[in-house]
Amino acid sequence: MSYVTDTDLAATGPSQGAAMVGFAQALDGAVSRTVSDKAREIKSFEDWGARPDDPLQSKSDLLAAITAAWESALENGHDLYHPGGVYDIGAAHFPWRAAGAAQLLDCKNITIWGNGPRSVFKTSSGEFGWDVFQLHSLKNIHFRNLAITAELTAEGDVDGANAISVTGGYDNVTLLDIWCYDLPSRVRFVDTGDEHLDGGAALSVQSEGSGREMGSLTARVFAKGCAIGFGFSADPVPLLAKKPAIKVDLVAEDCWQAIQYNGAPPTVPAVPATNPPTRVSVQLPAGVHVGIMVRAQAINCQTDVALGRAYGVAVDCQVITTKTADARRRDPNGRIWWGARQAVQALWCTYAKNSQLRVTGNKGECDYKAQIGGADDNGSGTPTEQCDIFLDLGGTQIGATGAPVAPEQAIREVVVGGASVTACTLSVTPATGTVPPGFLDAARGNFVLQGGRLSSIKLMGADPMATLAEVKAQDGGVAVRQIASSVPGQPVLVVLNDANVRVAALRNDGAMMTEAIVPADVGEEVAGAVPFYDNSNTLVGYALLHKAATR
Secondary structure, eight states: OOOOOHHHHHHTHHHHHHHTEEEOOSSTTOOOEEHHHHHTTSOBGGGGTOOTTOTTSOHHHHHHHHHHHHHHHHHHOOOEEOOSEEEEOOSSOOSOOOOSOSSOEEEEEEEEEOSGGGEEEEEEESSSOOOSEEEEEEEEEEEEEEEEEEEEOOOSSOOOOOSEEEEEEEEEEEEEEEEEEOOOEEEEEOTTSOEEEEEOEEEEEEOTTOOSOBOEEEEEEEEESOSEEEEEEEOHHHHTTSOOEEEEEEEEESOSEEEEEEEOOOEEEOSSOOSSOOEEEOOOOTTOOOEEEEEEEEESOSEEEEEEEEESEEEEEEEEOOSOHHHHTBOTTSOBSOTTOOOOEEEEEEEEESOEEEEEEEEEEESOSEEEEOEEETTEEEOEESOEEEEEEEEEEBOTTSOBOOGGGSEEEEOBTTBOEESOEEEEOTTTOOOOGGGGOGGGTOEEEESOTTTEEEEEOSSTTOEEEEEEEETTEEEEEEOSOOOTTSEEEEEEOTTSOEEEEEETTSOEEESOOOOOOOOSOEEEEEEEEOTTSOEEEEEEEESOOOO
8 A cells, every 4th residue: 555645636636636535524514534634544664763765764773663663553453554665674583573471472463564565674684694574472463565585694604584484383373465585595504513504484484392372374475586485394293282274375486495394203202301301203193284285386496395294284386497407506696505405306205194295387407306205213214105196297307417317217216214105196197207116016005196187097017117007088988998918818897895805807808707607597599608707717608698588
């Protein structure tokens, strides 16, 4: 929304100006109110002296004015408006956060809103990155129609900066039409010597260590030039006691990862307690789910969907590519996002459970269309299991020399401690490539559909390049085609009973195999005979065809 000034009203002319009157009481002595009058009732940050793009106002004074506006909103329940321009508060978080409270801070359904991408909230620092909105332990708060960015000039082992970090629990939080761009990230080293990419997320939800409520969060976010579009990090065991309900609509462009779910191995404190404290691994119960639903468009991202220990999530991502693989490995400043993680891929999934994943589109030049398999949980492998995965991805895999890679390498199996993919349904279109042989191991219990969704369903065997059978629509019905063998005696369609024992079948030559053999007396002239085979595929005899019959 833009303010309407008296000058604007005058410029419209008498008739248009009269039409802009907000309301007029019909009674004598009533006072007419214009749009301009009503605009002055809006609680703008400027009412507390926060002036966008003012070089004469120090960053500390700007933060003080914004904090005063925030405290007034909390006390009085009014909304706050950013009129446009840039609010850069330097090395600090914006004040909408709680600290030290045992419960979530009730923000009384305050809405902080702006004038679209022109209303910018920003942090800047030369030493460590500062998350712009660090929404810590808040509920009943809403953000609309604004932009967020950050600046960090420090290099080396320092924190990056996120646009929005949701920490310490949350409930009834909405973030609609939020533009996030150019968020700085840095590669950091933790105490063990392992490295990670810190900061750079448009929206990050973190559940670790929070004993507070985790409820509903709805977001519609545009992320450009960010390390991560939407990221969720979870400590899975305490998360089971919460009821998160997260729904995200995301457009991520020129990002390292459009969607990221990063779960820790499931552990609990040792009993009895030890000093120093230690944790032991536990098995999560069957059917565990986390209420996260993400719908995304990923444009020229290095990785579109990255899942590590994701429990019960639903992801639908459309992949769009116009840049080379090398260009997608680099941030907006031309630097490699992360030297240790340079694979260009649509899906990276190491341990997902009870999840629905749909990734479609064109990945262009890539290292893989997808990498799917297990994760290492304290020395033992944990497989991706009980998931529905659908892949329809164009593009060309390229090797180290830039030469195309065979289509059977489009999907890479990730085997960790013998764990890969178990009890999953995988649907893979011809454009994507072929599934790894390990996915077809009968002991793993996967159901693999490889082929076009509308023309036919092809059922594969141990050899991923060989089709055993095909189910398709033909002549107004359903046709089953056996492809593996032309031998007349090869069964085409088999019927099993409740004990998984074959009781009937149709052979390649159309003859029937059945347990139901009934003796009969024959007395009339016959025209022919039909052979029947028992359940062991042994010829039993012939059914005679009579020219005439009586009952």
